[in-house]
Amino acid sequence: xxxxxITLALVVFIAASLTTFYxxxxxxxxxxxxLQTIEGDPVEAAALTLSGSYVGGKGSYSIxxxxxxxxxxxxxxxxxxxxxxxxxxxxxxxxxNALYEKHSGFMRGKVDTYSFYTDEDSLIxxxxxxxxxxxxLQDGTIRWSLDSLDLAxxxxxxxxxxxQLEPASNAYAYxxxxxxxxxxxHVLTNVNRVNQTNEIIDKVFDTITGDPIxxxxxxxGEPSEPDRELQIMVLAEEKPTAANSxxxxxxxxxxxxxxxxxxxxxDTAPAVFSEKLYEYQYAxxxxxxxxxxxxxxxxxxxxxxxxxxxxxxLIALQKMEExxxxxxxxxxxxxxxxxVTIKTSQLSEKTISQAQVANGRVYLLLQADDYFKNHxxxxxxxxxxxxxxxxxxxxxxxxxxNGRPDDQLDDVWLSNMLVLR
Amino acid sequence: MNRYVKxxxxxxxxxxxxxxxxxxLTAIWQTIGVIYYAKVRMDGWREAARLGxxxxxxxSFADIIGDSQxxxxxxxxxxxxxxxxxxxxxxxxxxxxRDKFAYRMFALPTARSNIYLAKATAILLxxxxxxxxxxxxxxxxxxxxxxxxxxxxxMSSLFxxxxxxxxxxxxxxxxxxxxxxxxxxxxGILAVFVLFTAILLERCYRWLGIVYAILYVAACGTAIGFxxxxxxxxxxxxxxxxxxxxxxxxVVMGVTLALGFRLVSKKITV
Numbered sequence: 001x002x003x004x005x006i007t008l009a010l011v012v013f014i015a016a017s018l019t020t021f022y023x024x025x026x027x028x029x030x031x032x033x034x035l036q037t038i039e040g041d042p043v044e045a046a047a048l049t050l051s052g053s054y055v056g057g058k059g060s061y062s063i064x065x066x067x068x069x070x071x072x073x074x075x076x077x078x079x080x081x082x083x084x085x086x087x088x089x090x091x092x093x094x095x096x097n098a099l100y101e102k103h104s105g106f107m108r109g110k111v112d113t114y115s116f117y118t119d120e121d122s123l124i125x126x127x128x129x130x131x132x133x134x135x136x137l138q139d140g141t142i143r144w145s146l147d148s149l150d151l152a153x154x155x156x157x158x159x160x161x162x163x164q165l166e167p168a169s170n171a172y173a174y175x176x177x178x179x180x181x182x183x184x185x186h187v188l189t190n191v192n193r194v195n196q197t198n199e200i201i202d203k204v205f206d207t208i209t210g211d212p213i214x215x216x217x218x219x220x221g222e223p224s225e226p227d228r229e230l231q232i233m234v235l236a237e238e239k240p241t242a243a244n245s246x247x248x249x250x251x252x253x254x255x256x257x258x259x260x261x262x263x264x265x266x267d268t269a270p271a272v273f274s275e276k277l278y279e280y281q282y283a284x285x286x287x288x289x290x291x292x293x294x295x296x297x298x299x300x301x302x303x304x305x306x307x308x309x310x311x312x313x314l315i316a317l318q319k320m321e322e323x324x325x326x327x328x329x330x331x332x333x334x335x336x337x338x339x340v341t342i343k344t345s346q347l348s349e350k351t352i353s354q355a356q357v358a359n360g361r362v363y364l365l366l367q368a369d370d371y372f373k374n375h376x377x378x379x380x381x382x383x384x385x386x387x388x389x390x391x392x393x394x395x396x397x398x399x400x401x402n403g404r405p406d407d408q409l410d411d412v413w414l415s416n417m418l419v420l421r
Numbered sequence: 422m423n424r425y426v427k428x429x430x431x432x433x434x435x436x437x438x439x440x441x442x443x444x445x446l447t448a449i450w451q452t453i454g455v456i457y458y459a460k461v462r463m464d465g466w467r468e469a470a471r472l473g474x475x476x477x478x479x480x481s482f483a484d485i486i487g488d489s490q491x492x493x494x495x496x497x498x499x500x501x502x503x504x505x506x507x508x509x510x511x512x513x514x515x516x517x518x519r520d521k522f523a524y525r526m527f528a529l530p531t532a533r534s535n536i537y538l539a540k541a542t543a544i545l546l547x548x549x550x551x552x553x554x555x556x557x558x559x560x561x562x563x564x565x566x567x568x569x570x571x572x573x574x575x576m577s578s579l580f581x582x583x584x585x586x587x588x589x590x591x592x593x594x595x596x597x598x599x600x601x602x603x604x605x606x607x608x609g610i611l612a613v614f615v616l617f618t619a620i621l622l623e624r625c626y627r628w629l630g631i632v633y634a635i636l637y638v639a640a641c642g643t644a645i646g647f648x649x650x651x652x653x654x655x656x657x658x659x660x661x662x663x664x665x666x667x668x669x670x671x672v673v674m675g676v677t678l679a680l681g682f683r684l685v686s687k688k689i690t691v
Contacts, residue, residue, distance in 0.1 A: 028582065
């Protein structure tokens with residue numbers, strides 16, 4: 001036995017050190033936090049997650065905090081490789097998890113968020129792809145393919161169609177919304193071409209036979225000058241799989257990139273000449289212009305603005321430093337609802353760092369101006385989008401120190417907000 | 422089993438001075454790094470205190486490890502290079518030299534697969550010995566740090582923070598997640614076996630064997646590369662990807678061992 005002393009010693013040494021390290025030494029002992037209710041209904045915070053970094057001690061570690069606790073996440077190559085759940089866990093949309101679980105065979109390999117439609121009868125996935133011909137300047141083809149699952153019988157059908165497009169040296173197409181209207185399925189497709197106005201095509205198929213019925217290029221206007229282009233922003237239903245009989249477009253006429261007289265880098269944003277809002281009804285094929293809904297209080301500079309379509313309501317959220325305004329427009333009645341304003345003076349002395357609208361609620365993240373200096377915790381607010389009533393107010397709080405010294409416990413910077421739709 | 426253990430010990434015994442030499446080099450080099458950077462930090466602290474402009478933040482052992490990236494990385498890279506070369510030398514040294522040791526080794530009354538496994542085990546023992554030694558050394562270096570840096574300048578840090586502070590530790594050598602350790606070193610173990618089999622292909626078929634060996638390594642690399650690059654947003658679900666990766670790993674390992682055993686048992690010539 002003595003002869004093998006070196007080998008034995010090495011084996012024991014390896015076993016002891018690696019076991020001890022991974023059992024006791026490798027844990028970073030990050031403190032645990034939880035989003036705790038200050039006032040209101042904690043259920044309102046279920047869709048809310050705050051993210052940021054823990055910077056106590058040496059290094060910086062990404063963490064997420066929600067009402068159920070905190071967890072470390074690392075957007076590293078390792079996690080991309082090893083722990084990525086792919087489309088199975090969507091941080092944005094709750095209904096996809098159930099679809100992948102329930103219809104795993106049909107959903108296999110289908111990941112484009114805005115390409116799905118589901119109702120009680122069917123689940124539809126549509127795809128659009130632009131392919132160049134041999135002479136890319138002469139011809140190009142857009143190909144649509146659809147997979148449809150009958151939820152009652154489990155029968156899957158596949159259908160497709162192709163269409164020649166105007167020549168373009170560099171173009172690509174993708175689906176922006178899928179909806180069903182009666183026996184028709186509409187595949188709304190955005191075709192982008194470099195240095196040209198993007199084009200919106202509604203490709204319509206028969207849901208029973210799978211035959212292509214028609215293809216409509218939506219008339220959303222033309223640039224008024226040769227050096228201008230239209231930027232078309234699609235406002236489809238907020239929840240991508242949900243049904244909605246209409247889709248909206250915010251069309252902005254602006255100077256073409258590279259054609260301005262920008263003197264500095266800050267001047268490079270193209271000049272905007274006009275903004276129009278259009279509504280397209282899938283069933284009737286009607287396109288009509290809508291009034292632009294949002295208006296802010298005087299002397300308040302808007303730091304960000306969001307438009308959102310939830311069912312029959314268009315919501316415009318505008319964020320200023322110390323207030324947000326919510327304008328709601330009932331599309332079926334054609335009526336603008338009274339503007340709702342939420343001010344920080346109602347809530348705390350902090351400024352609004354982020355605002356989102358989803359699920360009929362307004363989500364706000366409030367920070368103290370010097371929060372990086374003082375490590376102060378943000379405040380999360382959930383308000384009713386219809387009347388601005390505060391439904392929930394909460395803040396991240398320490399739950400467990402995990403052995404960290406006291407002076408490191410507030411070294412957490414939570415500056416982002418994620419809302420599950 | 423007894424023969425296998427004896428063969429492992431023989432290989433360890435043959436390499437012991439190089440192994441201890443690498444440990445000594447690592448200890449000396451890293452200790453100099455810790456002392457040097459602790460002194461730099463202390464001088465900075467004293468200078469700031471003398472000028473009285475601001476109160477400097479105390480520093481931790483993890484800060485020093487973070488400062489001395491190069492001093493920690495260099496002996497580790499030297500050790501990796503030496504061990505990498507020894508994967509080849511552990512076989513070729515038996516053929517090269519005044520008396521071919523391979524004659525005696527292959528004449529031993531034991532299954533020749535034991536020779537293959539013993540050499541591989543020895544390489545793995547050397548690798549894990551160096552990793553374990555690094556862990557022990559970090560503990561000793563922390564004691565040294567506590568000894569030379571006055572408590573006024575010092576703040577505490579976790580052992581894991583010290584490990585995470587150095588890129589060489591955190592990325593390939595001592596990942597903090599146990600799963601990552603298993604994947605990294607599992608791939609490394611497979612690489613050792615693949616190289617062993619490639620060496621045996623060369624030893625069995627000589628010049629033609631070099632071509633076989635290159636093709637074999639390329640085939641194994643392609644299989645593992647394919648497994649590593651499976652996209653969770655593609656056709657397969659994440660659980661299926663994990664199963665495919667594990668399956669490909671086991672198949673490559675199985676084929677490599679089977680081929681290696683066959684070559685060392687039936688084809689090898691001295």
